[in-house]
Amino acid sequence: PERRNALGRARWLELQEIVQRARQDPQVRALLLTGSGERAFVSGADVGELVDRPPEVALEGLVQRLLLEIEDLPFPTVAALNGDAFGGGWELALACDFRVAAAHVRVGFPEVSLGIIPGAGGTQRLLQHVGLGRAKELILTGRPVPAPEALELGLVNRVVDGPAVLEAARELIQNVLANSARAVHLAKLVLNATARRDSGWDLERLAYTLSFHSDERRQRMRRFLDRTSRQRDRGNTGEARPG
Known part of the structure; x- marks a missing residue:
């Protein structure tokens, strides 16, 4: 929670193992994802890991493949957004079938402020949900979207009071489980x-990789890390998103 549930490579690999076990277990009928604590679902990638990441590692597309695996699970998947979801955290939520958000939550893709782009399916899934014009606005500005606006845009399925997020997510799952699992x-x-456009996914991974061939990208990430470190030293509990 103190790092707002930022996900590094090791955490993504842990999640991949969980997803693969869930797919193989006939007793698993649904997947519900939520964050630890109350401030964030997932605040995004671990920027400290990204600063010196070689482009060839970005080209692997680990997280993009993992989120496709989640999207293709045979049972319902729900992201219960107990807190903010930025960057990779928002990509993770968009890969789920449904999203239930607490009223105070904000979501968005701030990657351009760090010199990169959403690289795990974010460009493709956002485009599917809101269309080209609005997707350009949200990705190119990187602005956070409050939960009520996300509901209007069709990016989340429910907005509820914070304590009711898990209950609302479970209710949504039960509504699906009442039907034929095969259907x-x-x-x-x-x-x-x-909905899927294979050429777009390949282009996203290539563009994400190209964005790592940049000194500006490293400088922006280091400035972000310096800023968040100063906030932590001052005991500032405000937002810790890029920008």
Whole structure:
């Protein structure tokens, strides 16, 4: 919680193992993801890891592949947004079938302020949800979107008071589980296949990799880390997002 649930490579690999075990376990009927604490669902990637990341590591597309695995799970998946979801955290939420957000939550893609772009499916899924014009606005400005606006845009399915997030997420899951598991799986297959554009996903991974060939990117990330370190030293508990 003290790092606002930022995810480094090790955490993504842990999540990948959980997802693969869940897929193989016939007793698992749904996946519900939420953050630890109350301030953040996932604040994004661990910027400290990204500063000196070689472009060839970015090209691997580890997180993009993992989120596709989550999207393709045969059972319902729900992100219960107990706190803010930025960058990779918002990409993770968008890979789920449903998103339930606490009223105070903000979501968004601040990557451009760090000299990179959303690289784990964020450009593709946001485009599917809100269309080209609004997707450009949200990605190119990097502005945070409050939960009520996210609901209007169709980016989240429910907005509730903070303490009710998990209950609302479980209720949504139960509504799906009341139906045929096989039919739900088949419907997801068709919907995901229709929405997905393979060329766009490849271009996203390439552009994300190219963004790592930049001294400006390193400088922006180091400034962000310096700023958040000063905030931590002062005991500032305000937002710790890039920008």
